[in-house]
Amino acid sequence: MNSPRDVVTPTSRSALYERNRYSPAIRSNGFLFVSGQVGSRDDGSPEPDLTQQVHxxxxxLDEILAAAGCSFSDVIDVTVFMVNPEQNFEVAWPVVQxxxxxxxxPTLTGVGVTWLxxxxxEIKVIARLRD
Structure with a gap:
């Protein structure tokens, strides 16, 4: 039986996704739905510096997009989650830009959250797949 999910996984972090039991991205109907990406180190732990965390x-995100044959220029919708945006926005947003x-x-939805x-x-996107 074929899987109903066409999963995209960058080889550099496949063990991390397997350990956490979710797909980094799924291709469906001409689009790529990318799970939220955070600024984790190779072992999955948070990078403590916010600027470096956003980078x-x-x-x-770019590794996943590349694994699907895309780049950020193919992204059509972005959702950004930020803890304490009142404090962190001015630090994080220039890096995003x-x-x-x-x-x-792309379109953008920004969400302030209390815990990540x-x-x-965290950044989550939908991209259009190239032909």
Missing amino acids: LAFRH AHWGEAPF YGFQF
Whole structure:
């Protein structure tokens, strides 16, 4: 029986996804649905510096997008989760913008949260798959 999920997993972090029991991304109907990415170190622990944490989250996101044959320019929808946005927004947002690319920009939903399993920033996206 074929799996109903076409999973995309970057080889560099496959053990981490297997251990945590979720798929990094799923291809479906011309789109790529990417799980929330955080700024974790290779062992899965949080990077303590917020600026570096955001850079790492984008690095992990870019690895997944590349594994699916995409890049951030294919992203159409973004959801960002941030702990304590009143305090962390001014630190995190310039890093986000550095990875954002040129217009037209994707849609964005920003959500302030109280807890992200020890992380301060998470990014989740939907991208269109290339033909």
